[in-house]
Amino acid sequence: MAIDKTKMAKQFSEAIPHAKALGIWLDDIGQGTAEMGMPYNEKFIGDPATGVIHGGAVFALLDGCCGAAVMSHPDQKGLTATIDLRVDYMRPATPGQNIRAKATCYNVTRNVAFVRAVALDDNDEKPVATAAGAFVTGA
């Protein structure tokens, strides 16, 4: 059962047009956890003076990764939708490097799933961004 759901989440992520447009790939999916990556692309630049990726692209990666973490949680049935998501931008992502996201769905209630996520570039020590949000369960 858990394996089917994991497979479903994987296929779903790969079938998302916006994730595809951003080149987002799925690295790993567990029991309420997900890891994704996004390549550096000049089309995603938000500040031409520095070549740093726009916050919106990082937000999309984190949102998708959080959603996948919710769907992979053993207590979650069916699809999900974001209720709210807050992203803190700690530092600019280094131009030219991939951005990776790791999300954990750390609590699921009857109607709401709570998720945290982090975005990293090649530096594992200092996050590029962190996210915290609530998602609908069983949507």
Place this chain on the structure above:
Amino acid sequence: MAAKRPEPVQVIKQRRDAALAALLASIPYIQFLGIEFDRRGDELTAVMPYHEKLVGNPMLPALHGGATAAFLEVAAVIELGWAGLWKSVETGALTPDAIAQGDLIKIPKTIDFSVDYLRSGLPRDAYARARVNRSGRRYASVYVEAWQDNRSRIFAQATGHFLMPDSDS
């Protein structure tokens, strides 16, 4: 003493439009998402025409939460950048030539951005307006809301904090 005669309307419009166009052209991600801006005086409305690549759930279909968030963030950053440019555009301190050079434009950096998803984004054009609620020397607080077919039915709203371009982080 006679009051200074106002500038011809086409001169001031051309300068405002050139400033806005230069601000938008400087950010590649705005082109990637296909976001446009409608200007009436100093009021901006961001428009994100529907496109298949913005979809997050192809079954419904619904806009991706990340596309909606990026749209809101773009609307907020441009509103803030525009508010910063406005004075120098109006006084004529910023000439169309200088604007075309583009190097005068500095983009505010996002500190944090918090999005509420009120309804699912339909496969329709989306509109957004932002309001700068606080604009200080170091940071600004901006509220932004987005709607689709009905102005009163907001489908997403957000608040964000931005580091002003001239302050050192």
